[in-house]
Amino acid sequence: MTAFERHYATPKRKGGWRQWRRRDAATAYVFTLPTVLLLAAFSLGPALYAFFLSGVSWNLLNSMHWVGIANYVALFRLPLFWTAVKNSVIFAAVVMPVQTAIAMGFAVLMNQHLPARPVYRLAFFFPSISSSAVTSLMFIWIFNKLGLLNGFLGTIGIAGPNWIGNPHFALSAIMILNIWSTSGYFMVVFLAGLQAIPQSMYEAAAIDGASGFKRFLNITVPLLRPSTFFIVVMGLIGTLQMFDQSFIISGGTGGPLNSTLTIALLIYQQIFSYGQVGLGAAATVFLFVLVLGSTILVNRWLGKPIEY
Amino acid sequence: MRRIKQVSILSTTAFATAMLAGCGVANATGSSASGKPVTIVVASWAGTNVTNGIIEQQLAAFNKAHPSIHAVYRPISGNYQTILKTEFVAGDAPDIITVNNGGQAPLFEAQGAVIPLNPYINQSHYSLSGFFSGAINMFKAGNTVYGLPRDQSPLVLYYNPAMFKKAGISGPPTTWAQLQTDAQKLTNAHKQIYGIAQTPQEPRWAQFIYQAGGSVMNASMTKMTLNTPAALQGFSYFVHLYRSGVAVQPSQVGATWGGQALGMGHAAMTFEGAWAIPYLQDTYPQTPFAIATLPSGPVNNKSLDFPTAWAITKDSAHPRQAWQVIQYLSGAGEARWVEQGGLVTVRKSLVNMPYYQRHPIYKNILAQLPHAVPWNFPNGFSQYVSSTLSNVSLLAVEGKVSPKAALQQLQSQGVSILKSGSAQ
Numbered sequence: 001m002t003a004f005e006r007h008y009a010t011p012k013r014k015g016g017w018r019q020w021r022r023r024d025a026a027t028a029y030v031f032t033l034p035t036v037l038l039l040a041a042f043s044l045g046p047a048l049y050a051f052f053l054s055g056v057s058w059n060l061l062n063s064m065h066w067v068g069i070a071n072y073v074a075l076f077r078l079p080l081f082w083t084a085v086k087n088s089v090i091f092a093a094v095v096m097p098v099q100t101a102i103a104m105g106f107a108v109l110m111n112q113h114l115p116a117r118p119v120y121r122l123a124f125f126f127p128s129i130s131s132s133a134v135t136s137l138m139f140i141w142i143f144n145k146l147g148l149l150n151g152f153l154g155t156i157g158i159a160g161p162n163w164i165g166n167p168h169f170a171l172s173a174i175m176i177l178n179i180w181s182t183s184g185y186f187m188v189v190f191l192a193g194l195q196a197i198p199q200s201m202y203e204a205a206a207i208d209g210a211s212g213f214k215r216f217l218n219i220t221v222p223l224l225r226p227s228t229f230f231i232v233v234m235g236l237i238g239t240l241q242m243f244d245q246s247f248i249i250s251g252g253t254g255g256p257l258n259s260t261l262t263i264a265l266l267i268y269q270q271i272f273s274y275g276q277v278g279l280g281a282a283a284t285v286f287l288f289v290l291v292l293g294s295t296i297l298v299n300r301w302l303g304k305p306i307e308y
Numbered sequence: 309m310r311r312i313k314q315v316s317i318l319s320t321t322a323f324a325t326a327m328l329a330g331c332g333v334a335n336a337t338g339s340s341a342s343g344k345p346v347t348i349v350v351a352s353w354a355g356t357n358v359t360n361g362i363i364e365q366q367l368a369a370f371n372k373a374h375p376s377i378h379a380v381y382r383p384i385s386g387n388y389q390t391i392l393k394t395e396f397v398a399g400d401a402p403d404i405i406t407v408n409n410g411g412q413a414p415l416f417e418a419q420g421a422v423i424p425l426n427p428y429i430n431q432s433h434y435s436l437s438g439f440f441s442g443a444i445n446m447f448k449a450g451n452t453v454y455g456l457p458r459d460q461s462p463l464v465l466y467y468n469p470a471m472f473k474k475a476g477i478s479g480p481p482t483t484w485a486q487l488q489t490d491a492q493k494l495t496n497a498h499k500q501i502y503g504i505a506q507t508p509q510e511p512r513w514a515q516f517i518y519q520a521g522g523s524v525m526n527a528s529m530t531k532m533t534l535n536t537p538a539a540l541q542g543f544s545y546f547v548h549l550y551r552s553g554v555a556v557q558p559s560q561v562g563a564t565w566g567g568q569a570l571g572m573g574h575a576a577m578t579f580e581g582a583w584a585i586p587y588l589q590d591t592y593p594q595t596p597f598a599i600a601t602l603p604s605g606p607v608n609n610k611s612l613d614f615p616t617a618w619a620i621t622k623d624s625a626h627p628r629q630a631w632q633v634i635q636y637l638s639g640a641g642e643a644r645w646v647e648q649g650g651l652v653t654v655r656k657s658l659v660n661m662p663y664y665q666r667h668p669i670y671k672n673i674l675a676q677l678p679h680a681v682p683w684n685f686p687n688g689f690s691q692y693v694s695s696t697l698s699n700v701s702l703l704a705v706e707g708k709v710s711p712k713a714a715l716q717q718l719q720s721q722g723v724s725i726l727k728s729g730s731a732q
Contacts, residue, residue: 060393061419146500146562165559252387257699272390274691275415 059275107190193227455617505575519605
């Protein structure tokens with residue numbers, strides 16, 4: 001309500017205005033109700049339930065009983081949990097920056113007037129619209145000891161490793177797969193961001209004598225910050241929660257030797273395979289805190305509005 | 309959570325199927341008085357087309373003979389035990405499920421997810437003496453029977469006779485010493501061909517421990533027995549096959565399991581059960597293969613046996629009708645099972661069925677049967693079985709820990725699970 005409305009409109013038709021406001025609010029609530037209900041039932045509710053479950057002992061088939069923080073104590077003493085945390089953090093620390101850099105690089109390239117641009121755009125975007133189960137199965141064959149990748153490495157004289165069977169390479173293999181499948185989507189986000197940068201900026205910089213690289217560094221990168229912020233946050237959340245690719249490539253075990261065991265996979269195993277629901281829920285809460293904390297940090301770093 | 313959700317969509321689909329199935333049951337309850345048949349849902353893991361087809365045929369024959377019951381087959385694809393557990397939580401599991409080894413059958417039994425069959429057995433004077441004792445004992449806790457055996461298979465030696473001939477070896481190895489020297493002769497690392505390709509998981513090394521006179525646990529599964537000299541002898545022999553370069557993990561030759569490595573022609577030998585027969589015949593028809601009983605160790609040529617059984621769940625609204633179904637499946641249906649081929653019978657009398665005479669490939673599997681230990685772990689060992697055992701043996705096979713240290717680790721971890729009183 002502005003000062004104008006308060007001064008003129010309110011005294012004259014006080015009740016009417018209030019009533020109208022109330023009706024307006026009621027309509028808004030009615031329209032948002034289905035979404036709110038769905039979110040509460042299928043998103044917020046289960047999330048809160050996970051907090052509750054982290055305090056119980058339950059194996060899915062018996063009756064649950066309250067154990068307080070015992071699950072957290074057991075979880076932090078579990079060496080396997082720290083292996084999973086290490087794998088997830090390494091995975092996020094490598095994949096997120098690399099996929100952001102590749103996405104930005106390709107977006108800038110795709111923004112140039114290259115021949116057959118739509119074909120390349122399609123090629124880069126295609127992985128992100130394919131099901132991750134399908135791409136994982138595809139990469140199982142590419143990473144096979146006698147597969148496509150090692151065949152290629154063989155032609156240039158490198159004896160390729162047993163990517164999926166060797167604990168030193170298995171996580172790297174999933175990193176490559178993940179970067180391949182997500183960069184295309186983020187490239188499109190960057191492309192949208194690039195289109196929003198006024199062309200006049202580049203022209204002014206060119207007149208001032210800035211080189212192409214300088215223009216990229218001093219105009220493109222800073223002005224892309226809203227897109228970068230979105231991509232870094234989404235990338236971070238996605239990589240810290242990575243589950244499907246590890247699950248499919250390791251056949252659900254997180255092997256070889258737990259080298260592809262991520263926090264999300266550990267949660268799944270504890271709850272559904274080993275019947276340790278409380279322990280898995282405690283790990284879920286830990287993952288929530290980890291994702292929330294890192295998102296807040298990124299927000300501090302990149303979440304500011306652009307200053308021209 | 310986004311990614312977990314994607315996976316949960318899969319299980320939601322399963323849920324939806326279960327709910328539909330549940331509706332079917334509910335409808336049947338309402339209308340059974342009016343003469344409509346009662347629906348009984350029979351679930352199993354999605355097998356090959358062969359096994360799926362056989363179960364459907366068995367149920368069709370049953371439905372024809374029992375107009376008051378309508379049994380339907382629902383194969384569960386994906387993670388069988390996980391999907392079942394979620395259905396138990398929701399209270400609408402199928403009426404009949406298939407249970408097997410690896411600690412899941414004991415879990416379902418201990419938690420009351422499957423019901424005791426004794427009252428039904430007594431009521432219908434059903435005889436259990438026709439089953440192989442190993443197969444029926446695995447689904448008994450004390451005197452309580454939780455499942456009627458469906459099929460089983462011991463591990464046997466699969467080999468490629470063409471490769472043997474080429475290497476100048478007259479027949480399959482019958483002793484540990486022969487296994488080692490034959491594997492040596494058959495290995496050509498340059499051509500990516502190895503004597504043996506086998507995942508170093510526990511149901512592929514435990515038989516060597518038995519062959520040396522040892523065991524993994526005592527018979528009543530109350531004590532770990534991996535700390536004996538016999539266990540060490542058996543396990544060391546297994547590890548040595550890999551350390552000496554005559555055995556490899558299937559992934560090193562681009563395969564996911566031993567049967568596949570054999571079919572691809574990268575392995576001359578592997579240890580698998582009867583399930584590899586239809587697989588090899590269908591997928592690699594050009595690769596010749598034959599089956600032999602396991603080579604003898606210092607004490608015997610014991611193998612491991614993997615029985616499965618039909619069980620009735622606590623969620624079944626019609627346990628009496630479900631009992632009729634499993635009674636049929638483990639009796640007349642069992643004979644049909646053998647006629648159609650596929651897996652190995654659990655009924656002693658069916659060993660002489662004409663099918664087996666016409667298909668001599670089964671001869672040595674049946675011959676191995678009396679020398680096989682049903683493979684099982686008590687409740688509480690899920691994680692130990694699915695990850696600890698294979699991780700530690702992988703370290704030993706890769707030479708990162710000695711066989712002795714590996715067994716010590718497995719022994720002490722097993723002991724601590726037993727001590728914690730199967731907390732699961």
